[in-house]
Amino acid sequence: MRRNGPLALVFHAFFVIVMVAPILVVCLVAFTPEGFLSLPTNGFSLRWFRAIANYPEFIQAFWVSLGLGALSSFVALLFAVPAALAIARYRFRGRDALAALFLSPLMIPHVVLGIAFLRFFTSAGLGGSFAALIIAHVIIVFPFALRLTLAAATGMDRTVEIAAVSLGAGGWTLFRRVTLPLILPGVISGWALAFIQSFDDLTMTVFLAAPGTETLPVRMFLYIQDNIDPLVTSVSACVIAVTMTALILLDRFYGLDRVLAGKSGDTGR
Numbered sequence: 001m002r003r004n005g006p007l008a009l010v011f012h013a014f015f016v017i018v019m020v021a022p023i024l025v026v027c028l029v030a031f032t033p034e035g036f037l038s039l040p041t042n043g044f045s046l047r048w049f050r051a052i053a054n055y056p057e058f059i060q061a062f063w064v065s066l067g068l069g070a071l072s073s074f075v076a077l078l079f080a081v082p083a084a085l086a087i088a089r090y091r092f093r094g095r096d097a098l099a100a101l102f103l104s105p106l107m108i109p110h111v112v113l114g115i116a117f118l119r120f121f122t123s124a125g126l127g128g129s130f131a132a133l134i135i136a137h138v139i140i141v142f143p144f145a146l147r148l149t150l151a152a153a154t155g156m157d158r159t160v161e162i163a164a165v166s167l168g169a170g171g172w173t174l175f176r177r178v179t180l181p182l183i184l185p186g187v188i189s190g191w192a193l194a195f196i197q198s199f200d201d202l203t204m205t206v207f208l209a210a211p212g213t214e215t216l217p218v219r220m221f222l223y224i225q226d227n228i229d230p231l232v233t234s235v236s237a238c239v240i241a242v243t244m245t246a247l248i249l250l251d252r253f254y255g256l257d258r259v260l261a262g263k264s265g266d267t268g269r
Contacts, residue, residue: 023240030237032230048234058235061219065199068130068215072137073145073194079138080145080190085179088153103143113140114207121208128210136208140201141194148193152186 004012025039032038033045052058087099105113113136121132156179164178180187202217209218216239220232 026233027237027240029230030233035229037228037230037233048230049238051231052234052238055231057214057219058216058223061214061216062239064130064213065215065217068133068137069195069198072134072141072198073191075134075138076142076145076194077149077187077191080142080149081183081187084146084150084153084183084186088150088156089158102146105140106143110140110201110203114204117204118207128208128213130213133205133208133213133215136204137198137201140204141197144197145190145194148190149183149186152183152189156182 028039029037030048031044031046033043033047083102087095117132117136118127121127121129121136126132126135160182161174161178164174169178199215200217201215202221205215206218206221209215214222216235220235224232
């Protein structure tokens with residue numbers, strides 16, 4: 001195997017530092033004992049982590065974001081799986097145009113989508129509702145779920161399905177016991193990426209959120225408009241910790257290589 005040269009190693013190290021440094025800075029600032037944004041030069045303190053309990057709005061917004069992300073990603077997969085199988089298996093008139101339509105939310109700025117959704121849902125009487133948030137998030141995360149599911153469906157070995165049909169497997173049995181296990185890494189990857197996109201979205205959600213349906217990014221955005229204390233950094237550090245824990249558990253029980261690379265076989269561990 002060819003090894004990376006010194007220049008490549010320096011470039012990779014610089015790239016990793018640039019990516020990780022902002023996260024480390026946020027986590028360090030979260031432990032400051034000061035009442036303003038500063039690195040902890042005079043020791044570490046859990047002051048701003050304890051302060052989260054005094055703002056239940058952040059906790060409520062976290063659960064809203066969690067439920068919204070999980071539900072919208074699941075609903076997006078209900079549409080993405082049959083769409084991916086149809087696009088990957090069949091050749092029909094308008095196939096490319098249909099695929100482009102499904103991926104079109106990626107090409108529209110979220111500010112434009114937010115304004116459009118706001119006017120539409122207000123006219124439909126759904127302004128500020130959780131249902132409006134779910135519908136909007138399903139639309140914006142659907143392309144992410146579709147792309148990874150489509151990649152798994154395109155690379156699937158169809159001979160396994162043909163063998164199952166020859167042995168008498170029906171349509172539902174074929175999908176449940178053969179097709180779905182074969183594309184499962186792509187489905188899980190699509191759900192995870194869609195969930196991250198939904199949980200992290202601010203630009204569009206800020207137009208649709210209302211008191212009681214504010215997501216965590218929206219709540220943090222509204223907070224920093226009037227405050228400059230490190231409370232938001234402590235909330236961010238908690239989210240980072242939860243994310244890292246989830247990734248470690250996912251790698252331990254399923255394998256990140258199967259999720260990120262779409263491997264369906266043994267990971268070799």
